[in-house]
Amino acid sequence: xxxxxxxxxxxxxxxxxxxxxxxxxxxxxxxxxxxxxxxxxxxxxxxxxxxxxxxxxxxxxxxxxxxxxxxxxxxxxxx
Amino acid sequence: xxxxxxxxxxxxxxxxxxxxxxxxxxxxxxxxxxxxxxxxxxxxxxxxxxxxxxxxxxxxxxxxxxxxxxxxxxxxxxxxxxxxxxxxxxxxxxxxxxxxxxxxxxxxxxxxxxxxxxxxxxxxxxxxxxxxxxxxxxxxxxxxxxxxxxxxxxxxxxxxxxxxxxxxxxxxxxxxxxxxxxxxxxxxxxxxxxxxxxxxxxxxxxxxxxxxxxxxxxxxxxxxxxxxxxxxxxxxxxxxxxxxxxxxxxxxxxxxxxxxxxxxxxxxxxxxxxxxxxxxxxxxxxxxxxxxxxxxxxxxxxxxxxxxxxxxxxxxxxxxxxxxxxxxxxxxxxxxxxxxxxxxxxxxxxxxxxxxxxxxxxxxxxxxxxxxxxxxxxxxxxxxxxxxxxxxxxxxxxxxxxxxxxxxxxxxxxxxxxxxxxxxxxxxxxxxxxxxxxxxxxxxxxxxxxxxxxxxxxxxxxxxxxxxxxxxxxxxxxxxxxxxxxxxxxxxxxxxxxxxxxxxxxxxxxxxxxxxxxxxxxxxxxxxxxxxxxxxxxxxxxxxxxxxxxxxxxxxxxxxxxxxxxxxxxxxxxxxxxxxxxxxxxxxxxxxxxxxxxxxxxxxxxxxxxxxxxxxxxxxxxxxxxxxxxxxxxxxxxxxxxxxxxxxxxxxxxxxxxxxxxxxxxxx
Numbered sequence: 001x002x003x004x005x006x007x008x009x010x011x012x013x014x015x016x017x018x019x020x021x022x023x024x025x026x027x028x029x030x031x032x033x034x035x036x037x038x039x040x041x042x043x044x045x046x047x048x049x050x051x052x053x054x055x056x057x058x059x060x061x062x063x064x065x066x067x068x069x070x071x072x073x074x075x076x077x078x079x
Numbered sequence: 080x081x082x083x084x085x086x087x088x089x090x091x092x093x094x095x096x097x098x099x100x101x102x103x104x105x106x107x108x109x110x111x112x113x114x115x116x117x118x119x120x121x122x123x124x125x126x127x128x129x130x131x132x133x134x135x136x137x138x139x140x141x142x143x144x145x146x147x148x149x150x151x152x153x154x155x156x157x158x159x160x161x162x163x164x165x166x167x168x169x170x171x172x173x174x175x176x177x178x179x180x181x182x183x184x185x186x187x188x189x190x191x192x193x194x195x196x197x198x199x200x201x202x203x204x205x206x207x208x209x210x211x212x213x214x215x216x217x218x219x220x221x222x223x224x225x226x227x228x229x230x231x232x233x234x235x236x237x238x239x240x241x242x243x244x245x246x247x248x249x250x251x252x253x254x255x256x257x258x259x260x261x262x263x264x265x266x267x268x269x270x271x272x273x274x275x276x277x278x279x280x281x282x283x284x285x286x287x288x289x290x291x292x293x294x295x296x297x298x299x300x301x302x303x304x305x306x307x308x309x310x311x312x313x314x315x316x317x318x319x320x321x322x323x324x325x326x327x328x329x330x331x332x333x334x335x336x337x338x339x340x341x342x343x344x345x346x347x348x349x350x351x352x353x354x355x356x357x358x359x360x361x362x363x364x365x366x367x368x369x370x371x372x373x374x375x376x377x378x379x380x381x382x383x384x385x386x387x388x389x390x391x392x393x394x395x396x397x398x399x400x401x402x403x404x405x406x407x408x409x410x411x412x413x414x415x416x417x418x419x420x421x422x423x424x425x426x427x428x429x430x431x432x433x434x435x436x437x438x439x440x441x442x443x444x445x446x447x448x449x450x451x452x453x454x455x456x457x458x459x460x461x462x463x464x465x466x467x468x469x470x471x472x473x474x475x476x477x478x479x480x481x482x483x484x485x486x487x488x489x490x491x492x493x494x495x496x497x498x499x500x501x502x503x504x505x506x507x508x509x510x511x512x513x514x515x516x517x518x519x520x521x522x523x524x525x526x527x528x529x530x531x532x533x534x535x536x537x538x539x540x541x542x543x544x545x546x547x548x549x550x551x552x553x554x555x556x557x558x559x560x561x562x563x564x565x566x567x568x569x570x571x572x573x574x575x576x577x578x579x580x581x582x583x584x585x586x587x588x589x590x591x592x593x594x595x596x597x598x599x600x601x602x603x604x605x606x607x608x609x610x611x612x613x614x615x616x617x618x619x620x621x622x623x624x625x626x627x628x629x630x631x632x633x634x635x636x637x638x639x640x641x642x643x644x645x646x647x648x649x650x651x652x653x654x655x656x657x658x659x660x661x662x663x664x665x666x667x668x669x670x671x672x673x674x675x676x677x678x679x680x681x682x683x684x685x686x687x688x689x690x691x692x693x694x695x696x697x698x699x700x701x702x703x704x705x706x707x708x709x710x711x712x713x714x715x716x717x718x719x720x721x722x723x724x725x726x727x728x729x730x731x732x733x734x735x736x737x738x739x740x741x742x743x744x745x746x747x
Contacts, residue, residue, distance in 0.1 A: 026143055046357070
């Protein structure tokens with residue numbers, strides 16, 4: 001199962017499912033990381049965490065631990 | 080009673096600027112998600128009978144963050160006359176997600192489209208009228224910072240508050256809509272404006288909404304079965320289904336009224352800046368460079384220069400006043416109280432005002448332009464490992480100047496647990512006022528070791544880290560692990576007016592404190608130092624100060640400074656940390672601390688050994704911050720229990736560490 005933190009910098013992926021529960025899940029979907037959304041991983045912070053991603057025409061930073069809860073589709077890297 | 084216009088919008092969309100324009104008040108604005116933590120109300124300018132309510136910026140009305148709870152509760156309980164939903168037009172997709180939730184609550188609503196200039200600059204095109212038509216409300220283009228479009232917005236909002244609106248909420252998939260209908264048949268909610276909102280919340284299993292339901296258990300089971308069936312068919316949980324449905328609805332609307340010109344300037348420029356400032360190699364050096372520059376300018380060079388200048392000015396003022404009053408035949412007691420007590424005390428605090436102004440101005444710039452989010456991005460990895468968040472860095476940095484603004488700064492930390500921990504630990508960072516004491520002790524007891532003074536910074540930082548590591552495992556701070564999902568706003572050049580307001584808002588609190596608490600405390604201290612309990616003017620060793628010192632002294636014997644003088648000096652720091660040093664000045668019989676430096680060094684040398692001296696320094700470093708900082712902690716924590724808890728923790732830790740240092744140090 002591929003999750004958002006497996007996507008390499010510069011890579012794109014489509015969200016398949018959010019596994020988190022409670023406040024974290026709510027936060028993730030509220031920020032627009034819903035099923036089918038196309039996300040691009042822009043960069044990683046100098047110390048290796050968190051990630052910066054672009055979606056819905058804005059930038060978001062998210063910790064790798066939180067990104068691990070976001071499952072992405074396997075083969076959407078070429079869009 | 081006045082009708083209320085409630086301002087709602089995402090963080091960082093210009094909401095506070097609009098509030099300022101509407102009410103003429105000085106609220107502050109930042110390019111940092113979540114600047115308004117409390118809700119604020121102001122009178123609408125130029126219109127009778129209306130108030131404006133500024134609610135915290137939120138991305139959603141879910142019940143998780145404190146900001147969301149405040150906004151949601153307000154809407155549910157207070158029935159505003161109309162809602163002004165302000166949107167960042169250059170970022171409509173996410174902004175309209177919140178709109179889709181407010182629409183369901185059914186209050187008369189108007190959309191205020193801010194930052195249209197960015198839309199045009201990016202070569203995009205928005206059909207405002209079509210957008211309004213699709214949502215069933217008016218959409219008005221405004222430029223909040225320049226006051227453009229405000230009159231039209233108010234006309235429409237005031238008209239809407241009479242109820243002339245037919246909102247068109249987002250329609251979900253057929254399956255969800257059918258389920259909502261069935262839920263309605265079971266729950267039989269009253270036909271009120273917020274019915275659709277409540278149905279959706281029941282579908283999402285919102286605990287607050289479910290607890291309000293008064294249906295028999297059998298029906299509750301049926302309800303749950305309905306929701307589960309829908310989830311099974313649609314292949315996701317109900318919360319995710321609703322969020323995805325909202326975003327899908329927003330996308331559909333935008334596809335009909337928003338046309339991209341494909342030359343996204345704002346994002347492109349921001350991205351180029353970020354390629355340097357958050358670069359894997361250059362990011363941290365740049366960050367350290369910016370922080371060093373800020374510290375160098377505001378604290379060590381220009382800052383120190385102005386502080387010295389202010390101190391000289393207050394000294395001259397005290398001397399001139401003293402001479403004038405002596406000539407006028409005013410009693411010596413009154414002259415002493417005013418010149419030594421009040422001007423001395425208040426002056427020593429006010430001397431820091433220019434420095435604090437500069438510091439805040441610098442920070443306002445970083446905040447308004449959007450770099451602060453990047454600081455959190457850069458530092459999160461380090462701070463997370465000891466139980467804090469990337470956002471804790473700024474309060475700690477400001478803490479090297481003064482804990483009062485530093486603690487105030489912590490309110491930009493979204494997570495309650497991180498914020499409380501940051502507030503508790505920030506005072507461990509040595510503030511400006513503690514430095515003269517460290518300098519005095521280092522000169523008196525460790526003339527050979529230049530590292531003693533700076534070691535206090537290291538000590539403070541180690542204590543922050545160690546406390547974070549320990550406290551994050553305690554019951555108080557455990558809870559659900561804080562997440563870090565943070566918007567990175569596009570950079571923009573800050574507006575001078577907003578930066579000035581921002582700076583003033585923060586510095587004001589500091590000046591007010593100097594004028595009230597420090598004013599009163601200085602007068603009291605002076606009386607304690609110069610009078611006996613019978614209110615006769617006496618020498619320090621017979622004063623009330625000495626009585627108090629003698630009473631407390633036994634507590635400090637295990638720490639190596641159990642004389643009445645040292646005990647009193649230790650607790651005098653509670654009034655203001657500068658007072659600790661001036662206490663030694665009084666004990667040395669010198670009122671002018673500069674000329675009396677050598678006498679003060681002698682006093683310190685007779686009272687302390689190196690071991691007890693270092694223990695004393697550490698005690699002053701860690702123990703309860705000054706009264707102004709304590710008052711700020713109380714205000715920001717909004718709880719006496721937490722405030723006292725923080726004080727006990729700080730003072731208890733100070734006592735234990737000082738005890739260990741003295742007991743070990745004196746045996747070496």
